[in-house]
Amino acid sequence: MSAVSLLDQTRDFLARQHGHYIGGQRHANSENAYLEVVNPATEEVIARVAAAGASDVDAAVRSAQSGFASWQEVLPAQKERVLNALADKMADNRDLLAQLETLQSGKTINLSRAFEVDQAVGFLRYYAGWAQRITGQTIQPSIPATGQERYTAFTRREPLGVVVGIVPWNFSIMTAVWKLASALVTGNSIVIKPSEYTPLTMLKLAELAHEAGLPAGALNVVTGDGQVGQQLLTHEGTSKISFTGSVATGSKVGAAAMEASLTRVTLELGGKNPMGVLPDADMDKVADGMIEAGFLYTGQICAEAEKFFVPRSRLDELGDKLVARLKQFKIGSPLDTETDFGPVANMDHYRKLQGIFQQIADNGNTVLHGGYSLAGTGCYVAPTALLAHSIDDPLIREETFGPIATLLPYDDEDELLAYMNHGPYGLAASLWTESLSTAMRLIPQVQAGMVWVNMHTVLDPAVPFGGVKSSGLGREFGEAFIDDFTELKSVMIRY
Numbered sequence: 069m070s071a072v073s074l075l076d077q078t079r080d081f082l083a084r085q086h087g088h089y090i091g092g093q094r095h096a097n098s099e100n101a102y103l104e105v106v107n108p109a110t111e112e113v114i115a116r117v118a119a120a121g122a123s124d125v126d127a128a129v130r131s132a133q134s135g136f137a138s139w140q141e142v143l144p145a146q147k148e149r150v151l152n153a154l155a156d157k158m159a160d161n162r163d164l165l166a167q168l169e170t171l172q173s174g175k176t177i178n179l180s181r182a183f184e185v186d187q188a189v190g191f192l193r194y195y196a197g198w199a200q201r202i203t204g205q206t207i208q209p210s211i212p213a214t215g216q217e218r219y220t221a222f223t224r225r226e227p228l229g230v231v232v233g234i235v236p237w238n239f240s241i242m243t244a245v246w247k248l249a250s251a252l253v254t255g256n257s258i259v260i261k262p263s264e265y266t267p268l269t270m271l272k273l274a275e276l277a278h279e280a281g282l283p284a285g286a287l288n289v290v291t292g293d294g295q296v297g298q299q300l301l302t303h304e305g306t307s308k309i310s311f312t313g314s315v316a317t318g319s320k321v322g323a324a325a326m327e328a329s330l331t332r333v334t335l336e337l338g339g340k341n342p343m344g345v346l347p348d349a350d351m352d353k354v355a356d357g358m359i360e361a362g363f364l365y366t367g368q369i370c371a372e373a374e375k376f377f378v379p380r381s382r383l384d385e386l387g388d389k390l391v392a393r394l395k396q397f398k399i400g401s402p403l404d405t406e407t408d409f410g411p412v413a414n415m416d417h418y419r420k421l422q423g424i425f426q427q428i429a430d431n432g433n434t435v436l437h438g439g440y441s442l443a444g445t446g447c448y449v450a451p452t453a454l455l456a457h458s459i460d461d462p463l464i465r466e467e468t469f470g471p472i473a474t475l476l477p478y479d480d481e482d483e484l485l486a487y488m489n490h491g492p493y494g495l496a497a498s499l500w501t502e503s504l505s506t507a508m509r510l511i512p513q514v515q516a517g518m519v520w521v522n523m524h525t526v527l528d529p530a531v532p533f534g535g536v537k538s539s540g541l542g543r544e545f546g547e548a549f550i551d552d553f554t555e556l557k558s559v560m561i562r563y
């Protein structure tokens with residue numbers, strides 16, 4: 069056991085009477101309504117946060133409107149400095165942020181440090197670097213002159229105004245950083261609504277942003293459930309929604325945004341991501357890859373693989389290698405640095421996974437490993453691998469968002485592609501082969517916003533990310549985010 073001890077700062081933060089973060093300061097809740105934050109490893113209530121009422125939502129959007137007025141005037145080099153100063157503050161508070169995240173989400177402390185802080189800091193610095201590089205174009209129009217006049221044209225990238233960022237529970241810091249960094253570097257202000265399960269880290273991050281020099285109102289945080297998200301996105305002062313979450317909620321959010329006033333919307337949604345194994349692949353590398361692809365953070369990653377298509381002749385071999393690895397997992401407290409498999413993030417999700425285990429039993433699937441929840445306190449389930457009956461098996465169709473790998477054999481390349489493209493989703497996919505030419509031939513035929521070869525789940529801020537089909541609308545990262553967080557204004561001049 070190497071359990072980390074909680075910092076005094078962590079204990080103090082948990083014990084606070086939390087409100088929202090509006091206008092550059094802590095803002096008391098307008099209503100006597102609260103949400104309990106529960107540690108999924110112990111089932112203990114660790115903090116209470118405010119459940120916003122309509123007047124808190126209104127105050128946050130109004131604050132963001134005045135924050136927008138001042139932030140859009142800040143010169144690009146200063147924007148870059150402020151965002152980098154926030155990255156520094158996050159790095160300085162690495163242990164505090166990681167502990168809060170582990171306590172509220174069950175993510176192992178190693179993952180909280182590596183992804184929620186270190187990687188989020190890297191993403192923030194990447195976005196900061198765009199501040200001085202966002203440009204328009206000059207264009208020569210072909211309008212014929214009738215006299216001595218001439219024409220020229222140019223485009224400007226202008227901020228949209230108030231962005232509302234709605235964040236899921238699986239990566240409470242990193243997903244929020246993607247949104248606030250995209251919004252702020254392009255000159256917008258933002259109101260973030262964290263998930264009701266994981267609101268603590270964002271409340272801390274907002275304080276750090278203020279200390280880093282962000283003007284009051286540029287970043288606001290309102291806590292509450294989906295209803296609060298709905299009120300924010302339909303508020304008349306909101307110009308854009310950046311949503312990450314489930315397909316079901318994302319569809320409602322998209323419809324409400326259109327209905328409200330054609331409000332701009334980016335949707336980063338779920339999937340049922342395939343991993344396609346070619347017959348020539350090295351099965352030890354593939355089995356290691358399946359652990360990375362399907363079991364990191366107990367499978368609660370939007371880009372994780374959930375369905376694995378394997379050449380029939382190699383199914384038994386790969387199944388054995390996977391099970392050998394799953395048996396090695398050290399399941400335990402997420403605060404222990406030696407744990408590599410902690411609880412799932414909350415009791416609602418745990419119950420959903422219990423329902424899926426029952427479905428597997430009822431469906432008569434061959435279970436290679438796991439297939440049950442673990443007895444005792446906490447939201448623990450066994451890492452699970454099973455065989456699907458066919459491509460129409462419900463386990464192949466619906467996102468479980470859990471550590472459940474479903475394997476299905478295929479017979480030829482056409483069948484592999486048909487299987488990989490089956491279903492309504494298209495967030496991410498991976499191909500596993502020793503032949504780069506095979507991979508290059510197949511990549512254009514895979515229906516997904518991201519295709520990895522011999523890797524899976526790893527993201528980089530310079531590489532655009534987002535789904536096709538029902539997995540989303542718009543792209544984050546790279547240069548692509550600029551389109552989604554600015555309006556393109558065209559200017560034509562006669563002189």
Ligand code: NAD
Binds near residue numbers: 293316
């Ligand atoms: P969710 O859709 O239940 O909730 C996401 C957020 O939306 C929460 O903050 C919630 O309070 C809010 N919300 C709920 N109803 C709302 C409404 N009607 N209007 C506005 N906001 C509302 O998702 P979740 O369970 O928190 O997260 C898991 C899901 O997120 C999975 O499906 C996963 O695949 C997806 N996800 C996608 C990405 C991506 O980048 N594509 C990343 C992470 C998670």
